[in-house]
Amino acid sequence: MDIELQAEKIAKEICETANLKEGNILVVGCSSSEVCGGIIGKNSSEEIGVQIFNGINKELKKRGVFLAAQCCEHLNRAIIIEKEAAPLFCEIVNVVPQIKAGGSFATAAYNGFKDPVAVEYIKADAGLDIGFTLIGMHLKNVAVPLRLNNNKLGNATVLAAYTRPKYIGGERACYK
Numbered sequence: 001m002d003i004e005l006q007a008e009k010i011a012k013e014i015c016e017t018a019n020l021k022e023g024n025i026l027v028v029g030c031s032s033s034e035v036c037g038g039i040i041g042k043n044s045s046e047e048i049g050v051q052i053f054n055g056i057n058k059e060l061k062k063r064g065v066f067l068a069a070q071c072c073e074h075l076n077r078a079i080i081i082e083k084e085a086a087p088l089f090c091e092i093v094n095v096v097p098q099i100k101a102g103g104s105f106a107t108a109a110y111n112g113f114k115d116p117v118a119v120e121y122i123k124a125d126a127g128l129d130i131g132f133t134l135i136g137m138h139l140k141n142v143a144v145p146l147r148l149n150n151n152k153l154g155n156a157t158v159l160a161a162y163t164r165p166k167y168i169g170g171e172r173a174c175y176k
Helices: 003-017 046-063 104-112
Strands: 025-030 066-070 079-082 116-119 126-130 143-146 156-163
Touching (some): 003 046, 003 126, 046 104, 066 104, 079 104
Antiparallel strands (some): 066 079, 143 156
């Protein structure tokens, strides 16, 4: 199966399983190196980054779900997102990802979005971690692991999570 189609199927599964709605944000961290069978950060592939972006973005656009593409650690895991999706609390930062500084997936997102901006952080409703990229810092506070049937993209392991509101107070509260 080709990478773009695999990515689209993964995006469809997380949208359905996490019950994502129009206006929700899905953060995606992606190592094209891992997808290709290499080691994260060592063999970035522009072509693979574009295929993964195209597959995920195609499915999310159908549903009105926003994609937030996480850059690599060289850009402090900044987020590339459509300007209209950037929440009011987000401060836009001045950076343009490149293949070797930001990663191929974030670069593909920057080049593929209509009006891309970079922000330092975001609090997404759900997330996909493709190839051990560590997206947790960009999820809302209560992240729930989600086991996907489609948990491989090429050679990379795909981890997923959705978020839920905090439970506060009640009889089971810590402080009585």
